[in-house]
Amino acid sequence: MTGRLVYVMGPSGAGKDALLGFARKHLAGEPILFAHRYITRPSGNGEEHVALSVEEFAARSLLGLFALEWSSHSLHYGIGIELDAWLARGCTVVVNGSRQYLNHALARYPRTEVVHVDAAPHILEARLGARARESAEQVAARLARHAPFSLPDGVRCESIDNSGELEDAGHALIAFLKGHARL
Secondary structure, three states: OOOEEEEEEOOOOOOHHHHHHHHHHHOOOOOEEEOOEEEOOOOEOOEOOEEOOHHHHHHHHHOOOEEEEEEEOOEEEEEEOHHHHHHHOOOEEEEEOOHHHHHHHHHHOOOOEEEEEEOOHHHHHHHHHHHOOOOHHHHHHHHHOOOOOOOOOOOOEEEEEOOOOHHHHHHHHHHHHHHHOOO
8 A cells, every 4th residue: 555745835923833743633543644854953833844954964874874865055855664564554644844845756656746825925924933042134045035826747736825723724635635535
């Protein structure tokens, strides 16, 4: 039995972590799993991940312990190889990924379902500022880079607007995930 991979992506500040946390809480006990991300950044600010030093990340990468890995904004991100075991057991597995890495994920997992989470520009700006990870100039530069992405031919994408209430976007994600899980 083969499971389904759901690759959630979107710009910084779109509220992906809050959205995934909402869905995880409401889907407890379902055969829908949320993959841990390993990031070379301390945890906190509502972001669910396992913090690794650059050295720890490099060692795990050399050992082949990541099913997916990428770099963005001077950080390294990885999804552990447990992803493959979960998929082999027929689970739906949700990954918080990067738009820039999507083609690599699709090359490894061609049946991946894609979800793009976005929010209005003023919402993105407010959320990025509230995180206090970057200066106002860095936030402005990040928003200026906010370019539309393009999907490879034949790839379907579910879009979720997370500009409003978290519950609204959360229930949209849950409905999408339940539609693809073997419940």
